[in-house]
Amino acid sequence: MDFKEFKEKSESISELIENAIDERKQIIVCCHLDADGLTAGSIIGKSIYNEGGRAIIRTLSELNQNCITNLKNQEYDFYIFTDIGMGYVEILEKELENKWIILDHHQSSKEELEHIRVLNPHEFGIDGGVEISGSGVAYLVAKRINSSNRSSAALAIVGALADRQDQGPSRSLIGINQKIILKDAKILGLIKEEKDLVFYGRETKPIHEAIASTNTPFIPLLSGNPDACLAALLSSNFKLKDGERWRTISQLSYEEKMKLIEILIPYLTKEGAKSEIIEELFGSVYTLLREEEGTILRDAREFGSLLNACGRSGKPSIGILICLGDRNEAYYMGEKILSDYRKRITQYLQIINSDVNRMRYEENIVNVIGDDLVDEKMLGAVASIIASSPLFRDKIVIVRTKTKDNDLKISIRRGEKIKDLNIGLIVSEVAKDLNGSGGGHAAAAGAKIPFNQYEKFMTKLIEEIRYGKGGS
Structure with a gap:
């Protein structure tokens, strides 16, 4: 882990935001709609407001070509993507030129991670799945813009916990979450940590x-x-x-x-x-x-x-x-x-628990069918809750549901006893090969694929899981 280099890049990224504020540019902050995304977007938005900048905050369920084109047509001067954006750097570069930055913590390719306008802990060997969340990345940038933004430390902790980064002993926070963000929050009297x-x-x-x-x-x-x-x-x-x-x-x-x-x-x-x-x-x-x-x-x-x-x-x-x-x-x-x-x-x-047709078991894999039941926006929450059961500590939980566009949305969670398997990398590759999209973290990932590609997706996914590919 090289936190020094991560910090240095966060400083250069924060300067881009400061320049946009000083030049009175109209800024749009685009964040994911989960709790980590909302806290990340709010932290950056608040830091801009505090400096007298002009910004609006908009939430996105996902990022894709159409979404980026629509954003471009609205002619903002500067675009900030928080807790979302990995996988779309090439398109952002083409459509928005040099008017964007990404503050994210999801896994991606080496080329994307090293991009000059991307701040992501994975570039520096820091695990964005457990050591710092999207709101934590946003917090470090906001803190660099103005030290008074340390008041947002508690909000960054909310985001980290909501993203289930309490992976230390007794469900404690670890890494940058614990050593820097939680420390700041405690010094300012914002948070009390105790066992209960x-x-x-x-x-x-x-x-x-x-x-x-x-x-x-x-x-x-x-x-x-x-x-x-x-x-x-x-x-x-x-x-x-x-x-x-x-x-x-x-x-x-x-x-x-x-x-x-x-x-x-x-x-x-x-x-x-x-x-x-x-x-x-x-x-x-x-x-x-x-x-x-x-x-x-x-x-x-x-x-x-x-x-x-x-x-x-x-x-x-x-x-x-x-x-x-x-x-x-x-x-x-x-x-x-x-x-x-x-x-x-x-x-x-x-x-799901009462309908035998909705939960299927195959060796160490639990396959849950949420079609015509689970709202696609709630799929990740359902997958995380099912996977949190001690009964599934050594299982891979795969939950699917139909989307409003008749595609399939899939959420995958890795039981805590399974260590040497990077679900995010596996899902990213499998979905991409089937004209879908996907990715995430080592222990949690999601994908969206055409409905008619489901059987191929599952066959390839299970094959990759069984052979232990995508090691952490």
């Missing part, structure tokens, strides 16, 4: 509802089912109330938290891997100290869930407004969007 049960709503929801609301890890029979959670806890004589008031996870003693884990272990594994389950459920939590207690935004992972919900539900602008500081109308709309989003995800998972 990693349940959704640990400070705000009754215990049984917090368990039911937790999808990572996905707990068979309990996730999405508060009544079953309540029954399981009551049958174990677990104290759920103080008088008439429901208790929360954060109010439990250490001994009670360990007892709660003991109750949940039978639901999570048939093999009794107790130490692994404890590490999965009891890990690093990140509290945003400037956010109001009792709100979704107080917990960094929950903040990320809200942003993902906004982006995946077709309301990314609400997520952007929340990132930029709106804690009134946009926040209340975000709460409603998140509630509806979680209900849809739960419904998808319940149908």
